[in-house]
Amino acid sequence: MDFYDWMLALHLLSAFAIASALTLYSVMVVVGRRADDAEPRRTLFRLAPLGTPLVGGGSVLALILGVILAIDSDTFEIWDGWVIAALVLWAVMGAIGGQTGRYYTAVQKLAEEGGEGAQQEVAARLRAPTGAMLHLATVAVFVLILLDMLFKPGA
Amino acid sequence: MLAAVRPHSWDLAIFVHVAGAMIMMGGLVTAAGAGLIGWRDGAATLRRIAALTLFAVALPGWIIMRVGAEWAYSKEGWDDVPDKLQPTWLGIGYITADVGGIILLIALILGGIGVRKARGGGGTGLLKASTVLAALLIAVYVVSVWAMGGKPS
Numbered sequence A: 001m002d003f004y005d006w007m008l009a010l011h012l013l014s015a016f017a018i019a020s021a022l023t024l025y026s027v028m029v030v031v032g033r034r035a036d037d038a039e040p041r042r043t044l045f046r047l048a049p050l051g052t053p054l055v056g057g058g059s060v061l062a063l064i065l066g067v068i069l070a071i072d073s074d075t076f077e078i079w080d081g082w083v084i085a086a087l088v089l090w091a092v093m094g095a096i097g098g099q100t101g102r103y104y105t106a107v108q109k110l111a112e113e114g115g116e117g118a119q120q121e122v123a124a125r126l127r128a129p130t131g132a133m134l135h136l137a138t139v140a141v142f143v144l145i146l147l148d149m150l151f152k153p154g155a
Numbered sequence B: 001m002l003a004a005v006r007p008h009s010w011d012l013a014i015f016v017h018v019a020g021a022m023i024m025m026g027g028l029v030t031a032a033g034a035g036l037i038g039w040r041d042g043a044a045t046l047r048r049i050a051a052l053t054l055f056a057v058a059l060p061g062w063i064i065m066r067v068g069a070e071w072a073y074s075k076e077g078w079d080d081v082p083d084k085l086q087p088t089w090l091g092i093g094y095i096t097a098d099v100g101g102i103i104l105l106i107a108l109i110l111g112g113i114g115v116r117k118a119r120g121g122g123g124t125g126l127l128k129a130s131t132v133l134a135a136l137l138i139a140v141y142v143v144s145v146w147a148m149g150g151k152p153s
Helices: A003-034 A040-043 A047-071 A081-113 A117-129 A129-151 B008-037 B045-075 B087-120 B124-150
Strands: none
Touching: A003 A040, A003 A047, A003 A117, A003 A129, A003 B008, A003 B045, A040 A081, A040 A117, A040 B045, A047 A081, A047 B008, A047 B087, A081 A117, A081 A129, A117 A129, A129 B008, B008 B045, B008 B124, B045 B087, B045 B124, B087 B124
Protein backbone atom coordinates (compact mmCIF):
# COMPACT_ATOMS: atom_id res chain seq x y z
CA MET A 1 0.00 0.00 0.00
CA ASP A 2 1.40 3.39 -0.96
CA PHE A 3 0.67 6.83 0.52
CA TYR A 4 -2.44 7.33 -1.62
CA ASP A 5 -3.92 3.94 -0.61
CA TRP A 6 -3.41 4.71 3.08
CA MET A 7 -5.05 8.13 2.72
CA LEU A 8 -7.96 6.53 0.87
CA ALA A 9 -8.41 3.83 3.53
CA LEU A 10 -8.37 6.42 6.33
CA HIS A 11 -10.70 8.70 4.34
CA LEU A 12 -13.15 5.81 4.03
CA LEU A 13 -12.86 4.98 7.75
CA SER A 14 -13.60 8.66 8.54
CA ALA A 15 -16.75 8.45 6.43
CA PHE A 16 -17.75 5.32 8.35
CA ALA A 17 -17.25 7.21 11.63
CA ILE A 18 -19.68 9.90 10.43
CA ALA A 19 -22.16 7.24 9.30
CA SER A 20 -21.90 5.51 12.69
CA ALA A 21 -22.64 8.75 14.53
CA LEU A 22 -25.62 9.48 12.26
CA THR A 23 -26.96 5.97 12.88
CA LEU A 24 -26.54 6.43 16.65
CA TYR A 25 -28.41 9.75 16.48
CA SER A 26 -31.14 8.12 14.35
CA VAL A 27 -31.68 5.46 17.02
CA MET A 28 -31.78 8.19 19.68
CA VAL A 29 -34.33 10.22 17.69
CA VAL A 30 -36.60 7.19 17.17
CA VAL A 31 -36.33 5.89 20.76
CA GLY A 32 -36.65 9.41 22.20
CA ARG A 33 -39.91 10.02 20.34
CA ARG A 34 -41.36 6.79 21.78
CA ALA A 35 -40.12 7.17 25.38
CA ASP A 36 -42.98 7.74 27.81
CA ASP A 37 -41.11 8.43 31.06
CA ALA A 38 -38.47 10.91 32.13
CA GLU A 39 -35.96 8.24 33.24
CA PRO A 40 -35.60 6.40 29.90
CA ARG A 41 -35.22 9.78 28.19
CA ARG A 42 -32.42 10.82 30.57
CA THR A 43 -30.79 7.40 30.10
CA LEU A 44 -30.96 7.80 26.34
CA PHE A 45 -29.11 11.13 26.45
CA ARG A 46 -26.12 9.31 27.98
CA LEU A 47 -25.46 7.92 24.49
CA ALA A 48 -24.97 11.36 22.95
CA PRO A 49 -21.29 11.82 23.98
CA LEU A 50 -20.43 8.72 21.93
CA GLY A 51 -21.57 10.41 18.73
CA THR A 52 -19.77 13.73 19.23
CA PRO A 53 -16.16 12.56 18.60
CA LEU A 54 -17.30 10.25 15.81
CA VAL A 55 -19.11 12.93 13.84
CA GLY A 56 -16.65 15.73 14.72
CA GLY A 57 -13.44 13.77 14.17
CA GLY A 58 -14.86 11.90 11.20
CA SER A 59 -15.96 15.10 9.45
CA VAL A 60 -12.66 16.92 9.92
CA LEU A 61 -10.56 13.90 8.92
CA ALA A 62 -12.76 13.10 5.90
CA LEU A 63 -12.30 16.68 4.68
CA ILE A 64 -8.53 16.88 5.27
CA LEU A 65 -7.85 13.42 3.81
CA GLY A 66 -10.18 14.11 0.89
CA VAL A 67 -8.26 17.29 0.03
CA ILE A 68 -4.96 15.39 0.31
CA LEU A 69 -6.34 12.71 -2.04
CA ALA A 70 -7.47 15.34 -4.56
CA ILE A 71 -4.05 17.01 -4.51
CA ASP A 72 -2.14 13.70 -4.70
CA SER A 73 -4.28 12.14 -7.44
CA ASP A 74 -3.16 12.00 -11.07
CA THR A 75 -6.68 11.32 -12.35
CA PHE A 76 -8.66 14.22 -10.87
CA GLU A 77 -8.20 17.72 -9.47
CA ILE A 78 -9.57 19.58 -6.49
CA TRP A 79 -11.47 21.95 -8.83
CA ASP A 80 -13.37 19.10 -10.53
CA GLY A 81 -17.13 19.61 -10.30
CA TRP A 82 -17.83 16.52 -8.16
CA VAL A 83 -15.04 17.43 -5.69
CA ILE A 84 -16.35 21.01 -5.34
CA ALA A 85 -19.89 19.62 -4.93
CA ALA A 86 -18.62 17.36 -2.13
CA LEU A 87 -16.96 20.31 -0.36
CA VAL A 88 -20.14 22.39 -0.60
CA LEU A 89 -22.28 19.49 0.64
CA TRP A 90 -19.80 18.89 3.49
CA ALA A 91 -20.29 22.52 4.60
CA VAL A 92 -24.09 22.20 4.30
CA MET A 93 -24.03 18.98 6.34
CA GLY A 94 -21.95 20.71 9.01
CA ALA A 95 -24.34 23.64 9.20
CA ILE A 96 -27.49 21.50 9.46
CA GLY A 97 -25.79 19.00 11.77
CA GLY A 98 -24.71 21.84 14.05
CA GLN A 99 -28.26 23.15 14.17
CA THR A 100 -29.52 19.64 15.00
CA GLY A 101 -26.93 19.30 17.75
CA ARG A 102 -27.93 22.63 19.31
CA TYR A 103 -31.60 21.60 19.28
CA TYR A 104 -31.01 18.31 21.08
CA THR A 105 -28.41 19.76 23.48
CA ALA A 106 -31.06 22.25 24.63
CA VAL A 107 -33.53 19.39 25.12
CA GLN A 108 -30.91 17.41 27.07
CA LYS A 109 -30.25 20.39 29.40
CA LEU A 110 -33.96 20.69 29.99
CA ALA A 111 -34.19 16.95 30.77
CA GLU A 112 -31.37 17.25 33.32
CA GLU A 113 -33.10 20.15 35.07
CA GLY A 114 -35.90 17.87 36.24
CA GLY A 115 -39.32 19.02 37.38
CA GLU A 116 -42.70 18.01 36.00
CA GLY A 117 -43.07 21.03 33.71
CA ALA A 118 -39.60 20.55 32.27
CA GLN A 119 -40.21 16.84 31.61
CA GLN A 120 -43.42 17.57 29.73
CA GLU A 121 -41.54 20.12 27.64
CA VAL A 122 -38.77 17.57 26.96
CA ALA A 123 -41.31 15.00 25.79
CA ALA A 124 -43.02 17.60 23.58
CA ARG A 125 -39.71 18.71 22.01
CA LEU A 126 -38.58 15.12 21.38
CA ARG A 127 -41.89 14.40 19.64
CA ALA A 128 -41.97 17.69 17.72
CA PRO A 129 -40.98 17.31 14.04
CA THR A 130 -38.27 20.00 14.25
CA GLY A 131 -35.43 17.84 15.60
CA ALA A 132 -36.32 14.78 13.54
CA MET A 133 -36.54 16.85 10.34
CA LEU A 134 -33.20 18.52 11.03
CA HIS A 135 -31.62 15.12 11.63
CA LEU A 136 -33.23 13.68 8.51
CA ALA A 137 -31.87 16.61 6.48
CA THR A 138 -28.36 15.92 7.85
CA VAL A 139 -28.63 12.25 6.88
CA ALA A 140 -29.98 13.19 3.43
CA VAL A 141 -26.99 15.50 2.77
CA PHE A 142 -24.60 12.75 3.93
CA VAL A 143 -26.23 10.33 1.47
CA LEU A 144 -25.82 12.95 -1.29
CA ILE A 145 -22.10 13.23 -0.44
CA LEU A 146 -21.81 9.44 -0.58
CA LEU A 147 -23.56 9.34 -3.97
CA ASP A 148 -21.31 12.15 -5.25
CA MET A 149 -18.15 10.37 -4.05
CA LEU A 150 -19.12 7.01 -5.54
CA PHE A 151 -20.71 8.13 -8.82
CA LYS A 152 -18.29 11.04 -9.40
CA PRO A 153 -20.56 12.88 -11.87
CA GLY A 154 -18.54 14.37 -14.70
CA ALA A 155 -15.43 12.24 -14.02
CA MET B 1 -13.80 8.55 -0.62
CA LEU B 2 -13.32 5.75 -3.08
CA ALA B 3 -11.27 8.07 -5.22
CA ALA B 4 -10.25 5.56 -7.89
CA VAL B 5 -11.92 6.05 -11.24
CA ARG B 6 -13.82 2.94 -12.31
CA PRO B 7 -16.52 2.16 -14.89
CA HIS B 8 -19.76 3.95 -13.97
CA SER B 9 -21.68 0.69 -14.50
CA TRP B 10 -20.21 -0.55 -11.18
CA ASP B 11 -21.24 2.51 -9.18
CA LEU B 12 -24.73 1.49 -8.07
CA ALA B 13 -23.62 -1.96 -6.85
CA ILE B 14 -20.76 -0.39 -4.89
CA PHE B 15 -23.12 2.25 -3.46
CA VAL B 16 -25.47 -0.50 -2.19
CA HIS B 17 -22.48 -2.36 -0.71
CA VAL B 18 -21.02 0.72 1.02
CA ALA B 19 -24.41 2.01 2.22
CA GLY B 20 -25.22 -1.38 3.74
CA ALA B 21 -21.82 -1.56 5.40
CA MET B 22 -22.28 1.93 6.86
CA ILE B 23 -25.72 1.05 8.25
CA MET B 24 -24.31 -2.16 9.72
CA MET B 25 -21.30 -0.40 11.27
CA GLY B 26 -23.59 2.30 12.67
CA GLY B 27 -25.80 -0.38 14.21
CA LEU B 28 -22.80 -2.11 15.75
CA VAL B 29 -21.35 1.12 17.17
CA THR B 30 -24.74 2.08 18.61
CA ALA B 31 -25.34 -1.38 20.07
CA ALA B 32 -21.85 -1.72 21.55
CA GLY B 33 -21.94 1.87 22.84
CA ALA B 34 -25.34 1.48 24.47
CA GLY B 35 -24.38 -1.87 25.96
CA LEU B 36 -21.08 -0.59 27.38
CA ILE B 37 -22.50 2.70 28.71
CA GLY B 38 -25.34 0.78 30.38
CA TRP B 39 -23.05 -2.08 31.50
CA ARG B 40 -23.45 -1.45 35.26
CA ASP B 41 -26.98 0.01 35.15
CA GLY B 42 -29.61 -1.59 37.36
CA ALA B 43 -32.27 -0.97 34.72
CA ALA B 44 -31.82 -2.78 31.42
CA THR B 45 -32.90 0.17 29.23
CA LEU B 46 -29.60 0.68 27.39
CA ARG B 47 -28.81 -3.04 27.18
CA ARG B 48 -32.25 -3.59 25.62
CA ILE B 49 -31.67 -0.73 23.15
CA ALA B 50 -28.33 -2.39 22.28
CA ALA B 51 -29.94 -5.74 21.48
CA LEU B 52 -32.83 -4.20 19.53
CA THR B 53 -30.43 -2.03 17.52
CA LEU B 54 -28.48 -5.12 16.50
CA PHE B 55 -31.71 -6.64 15.19
CA ALA B 56 -33.31 -3.55 13.62
CA VAL B 57 -30.21 -1.81 12.23
CA ALA B 58 -27.08 -4.01 12.11
CA LEU B 59 -28.80 -7.10 10.66
CA PRO B 60 -30.55 -5.28 7.76
CA GLY B 61 -27.28 -3.41 7.14
CA TRP B 62 -25.36 -6.70 6.97
CA ILE B 63 -27.88 -8.12 4.47
CA ILE B 64 -27.72 -5.01 2.24
CA MET B 65 -23.89 -5.00 2.47
CA ARG B 66 -23.68 -8.69 1.54
CA VAL B 67 -26.13 -8.39 -1.40
CA GLY B 68 -24.19 -5.34 -2.62
CA ALA B 69 -20.92 -7.27 -2.27
CA GLU B 70 -22.14 -10.11 -4.49
CA TRP B 71 -23.55 -7.63 -7.00
CA ALA B 72 -20.29 -5.67 -7.14
CA TYR B 73 -18.26 -8.91 -7.33
CA SER B 74 -20.28 -9.98 -10.36
CA LYS B 75 -20.21 -6.51 -12.00
CA GLU B 76 -16.44 -6.23 -11.59
CA GLY B 77 -15.95 -9.62 -13.27
CA TRP B 78 -14.28 -11.40 -10.33
CA ASP B 79 -16.48 -14.43 -11.16
CA ASP B 80 -14.17 -15.12 -14.08
CA VAL B 81 -10.92 -14.88 -12.08
CA PRO B 82 -9.57 -18.07 -10.44
CA ASP B 83 -9.60 -17.93 -6.63
CA LYS B 84 -5.81 -18.12 -6.30
CA LEU B 85 -5.40 -15.06 -8.53
CA GLN B 86 -7.87 -12.93 -6.62
CA PRO B 87 -6.39 -10.07 -4.55
CA THR B 88 -5.87 -10.22 -0.79
CA TRP B 89 -8.30 -7.36 -0.06
CA LEU B 90 -11.11 -9.31 -1.69
CA GLY B 91 -10.34 -12.35 0.50
CA ILE B 92 -10.22 -10.18 3.62
CA GLY B 93 -13.61 -8.72 2.64
CA TYR B 94 -15.19 -12.13 2.15
CA ILE B 95 -13.78 -13.66 5.33
CA THR B 96 -14.70 -10.71 7.56
CA ALA B 97 -18.19 -10.42 6.03
CA ASP B 98 -19.01 -14.10 6.45
CA VAL B 99 -17.30 -14.79 9.78
CA GLY B 100 -18.71 -11.46 11.00
CA GLY B 101 -22.15 -12.57 9.85
CA ILE B 102 -21.92 -15.70 12.02
CA ILE B 103 -20.76 -13.67 15.03
CA LEU B 104 -23.60 -11.20 14.40
CA LEU B 105 -26.07 -14.08 14.32
CA ILE B 106 -24.78 -15.38 17.67
CA ALA B 107 -24.99 -11.85 19.13
CA LEU B 108 -28.57 -11.55 17.86
CA ILE B 109 -29.60 -14.86 19.42
CA LEU B 110 -27.99 -13.99 22.76
CA GLY B 111 -29.53 -10.51 22.65
CA GLY B 112 -32.96 -11.84 21.69
CA ILE B 113 -33.05 -14.32 24.56
CA GLY B 114 -31.61 -11.63 26.85
CA VAL B 115 -34.37 -9.15 25.95
CA ARG B 116 -37.04 -11.79 26.67
CA LYS B 117 -35.45 -12.66 30.02
CA ALA B 118 -34.97 -8.96 30.87
CA ARG B 119 -38.75 -8.60 31.10
CA GLY B 120 -38.59 -10.86 34.15
CA GLY B 121 -35.52 -9.11 35.58
CA GLY B 122 -32.89 -11.53 34.19
CA GLY B 123 -30.89 -11.86 31.00
CA THR B 124 -28.15 -9.43 32.03
CA GLY B 125 -25.32 -11.85 31.22
CA LEU B 126 -26.74 -12.66 27.81
CA LEU B 127 -27.19 -8.98 26.93
CA LYS B 128 -23.63 -8.24 28.07
CA ALA B 129 -22.31 -11.12 25.95
CA SER B 130 -24.20 -9.70 22.97
CA THR B 131 -22.56 -6.30 23.61
CA VAL B 132 -19.08 -7.84 23.74
CA LEU B 133 -19.68 -9.57 20.40
CA ALA B 134 -20.91 -6.28 18.87
CA ALA B 135 -17.71 -4.58 20.06
CA LEU B 136 -15.62 -7.42 18.60
CA LEU B 137 -17.45 -7.03 15.28
CA ILE B 138 -16.55 -3.32 15.15
CA ALA B 139 -12.86 -4.29 15.27
CA VAL B 140 -13.39 -6.95 12.57
CA TYR B 141 -15.17 -4.55 10.24
CA VAL B 142 -12.70 -1.69 10.78
CA VAL B 143 -10.07 -4.06 9.34
CA SER B 144 -12.47 -4.89 6.51
CA VAL B 145 -13.14 -1.22 5.69
CA TRP B 146 -9.39 -0.53 5.76
CA ALA B 147 -8.82 -3.43 3.35
CA MET B 148 -11.63 -2.37 1.02
CA GLY B 149 -10.37 1.21 0.96
CA GLY B 150 -6.63 0.66 0.75
CA LYS B 151 -6.83 -2.57 -1.26
CA PRO B 152 -3.52 -4.15 -0.15
CA SER B 153 -2.05 -6.29 -2.99
